[in-house]
Amino acid sequence: MGKFGPTEIILILVIVLLFFGGKKIPELMRGLGKGVKEFKDASKGENNTEAPSTEITKEEK
Numbered sequence: 633m634g635k636f637g638p639t640e641i642i643l644i645l646v647i648v649l650l651f652f653g654g655k656k657i658p659e660l661m662r663g664l665g666k667g668v669k670e671f672k673d674a675s676k677g678e679n680n681t682e683a684p685s686t687e688i689t690k691e692e693k
Contacts, residue, residue, distance in 0.1 A: 636644075652660060 649657070
């Protein structure tokens, strides 16, 4: 108990394919990859986000 065999993995993949369709799966995997990358960067303490712009716009003058 607790181990997935090839039959269970194939069944799960078929269910995912039926739920999301073939066109959505690459988009979901891309989002999952970006989330994992951001998590790894955050766990390392790296911050790659840009600082907010301090540029003055015409509306603020």
